Amino acid sequence: MSPHDQHETPGIDLARLRPWFAEAVPQARAEALSATLITGGKSNLTYRLSDGGSSWILRRPPLGHVLATAHDMGREYAVMAALADLHAVDPDAVGLGGFGRPQSFLTRQVARWRKQLAASYTRDLPDAVTLHAALEERATAADAASRPGIVHGDFRLDNVLVDGDDRLRAVIDWEMATVGDPVTDLALMLLYTRLARLVGPEIAPTPPTSSARRRSSPGTRPAAAATSATWASTWASRPSSSPRSSRASTSATWADRPSAPASTASVAERSTWTWATVSSPKGGGQWVGPGQDRVLALIEEVGLSTFKTYVDGKSIYLRGGKRQTFAGAVPPMKPSALADFQRLAVKLEEMASTVPLDAPWSAPRAVEWDSTTFGQWLDANAATDEAKWLFTLAFTVIQGEDPHLSSLLLILFHIAGCGGIEHMISTTGGSQESRVVGGTQRISQEPAKRLGKRVVLSSPVTEIRRQDRGVLVKSERVTVRCKRVIVAMSPADAGRIRFTPHLPVRRATLQRRWHNGTESKLFAVYDKPFWRDAGFSGSAMTDLPVARFVVDNSPPDGSVGILLTFMGTAGSGPGLTWSDAVLDDPRARRDALLADLTKLFGPKAAHPVRHLEQDWAREPWISGRVSTRPPGLMTQYTDAVSRPVGRIHWAGTETATVYDGYLEGAVRAGERVAKEVGAAL
Structure with missing residues (x-):
């Protein structure tokens, strides 16, 4: 040897x-x-x-x-x-x-990963199921490219x-x-x-x-x-x-301290914070406009700028197979439909004028209006199908959900607090007039930079425990003791957190019954905004299979061209619907979108350099886009959305009395709750 x-x-x-x-x-x-x-x-x-x-x-x-x-x-x-x-x-x-x-490499890999994980389970991993579903959806589209x-x-x-x-x-x-x-x-x-x-x-x-x-x-x-x-x-x-x-999920942020704690243990044992904020991202907001003074002031304060949404050129109106172009804000509806649309708008504005912004549930006809949906009201009051269709299209995009799922009282509250119908649906002079250079996520990213280590990302809050002299906030990476806590998230998303002791019945039930919109965004990206050269604005209103409402979403310098549309989840019903093939098959959805855009803007639309989707309902830390309210919620649970529970304070755009659901509402809610906590300390 x-x-x-x-x-x-x-x-x-x-x-x-x-x-x-x-x-x-x-x-x-x-x-x-x-x-x-x-x-x-x-x-x-x-x-x-x-x-x-x-x-x-x-x-x-x-x-x-x-x-x-x-x-x-x-x-x-x-x-x-x-x-x-x-x-x-x-x-x-x-x-x-x-x-x-x-061929189909990514699709096979995702399927293999799932089998391998299933063979190795030693405990339940619900997040793994969510992750697999997201990967499976994206793999098919990625394989094709x-x-x-x-x-x-x-x-x-x-x-x-x-x-x-x-x-x-x-x-x-x-x-x-x-x-x-x-x-x-x-x-x-x-x-x-x-x-x-x-x-x-x-x-x-x-x-x-x-x-x-x-x-x-x-x-x-x-x-x-x-x-x-x-x-x-x-x-x-x-x-x-x-x-x-990248932007994290549910996060816990702390203020009034010079630096972040040294470790999880030291936070729990040695640190007492003045106040803590638990927040989650909101899905989909990208526009700002006149009247939204607080968010515009914040944009300026953090050193950002805005640019106007592109509207130059002709817009497209396609319904019943008839394609028409028009300039300005009013589509070429039939005269009878246009008159009916104006009549409905006037009626809604009159009703909205009786809704108090600080207590909409106290309106004289609040119980009546909160017992039906906006879609049902349109079904009963519209004299023409075209006017009803246009209202349905507009408010499906605004609310992120079928009007037949939203309380009529909620819509009237929004009309009263968001500048009226014309302001809500308009681009120039309206809520969609401008966008933030670099994206609206920068509105939160820039202040977060200033806070530095006091902002803790990727640390989902699991429990908020009220105590005699403060609040204990537990999360995946840190535990914090503070005097007050602000929960700035949709009530539906706040329901993921365990509250000890239990929340009051009205607040707990509100969280269980709350509903967020389920729309997703579809983007077609081109090497340049070619439709502008042809004299089009990139805007369209249609009854096509996928591209119902289209806007030019290109960056301010036009370095690439981006067309954006919105898609819901309904397969049938009285509102806007989409086929199961489009809803369930990413490739079929992409093909249908490009077919629609080609019909609207010509053969160049069939060849994007990229196709992107953002399905807010599939995000792991939010349950959808703009918050809606089903019938009965506002009058049965009244101020539970914003009333403090001991040392717990509620914020988020859903608690705003003006521009509820908008970026403006989120900023106003933050300012309100800061004063509320300041007064309590």
């Missing part, structure tokens, strides 16, 4: 390896071969082999039981022998055209080798390689980067552990060996930069 065999390295039988190695690598002194395990890996084992003069890298599957399709060293070798620069390689050009099945390439399959820092100078030298672990969408490698690497950033040293109970790295000996260079049992690596490409953190 060789002296090198006296302390055998786990996973390698050197006595059996040497004869094979002598044949595979004739120049090596196989009789002097030794092996050292390179530590730090989590999967396949990596060894440094040496004959005293030269070094090689050896790879093998992990010790113990492995799944039949996992850790395939043959696949790893096959792809490594063919590759030089991973994602720039044409699979066919290097003999790997049949190495995988690129992807270009096949080499996929590593486990592209992350754990699977690289670095030399003594910390230079990235090689990528290893190729046994999961295939042919598919190479963007998945980038996505995986960024995922691990993001996970490493989710828990920071200022917040985490213990400092985060850096991604493990496999380190080769100083000065050692891994060599590529051309045998099915060597497992040397291709030279690594340049690492890509980390993404910026």
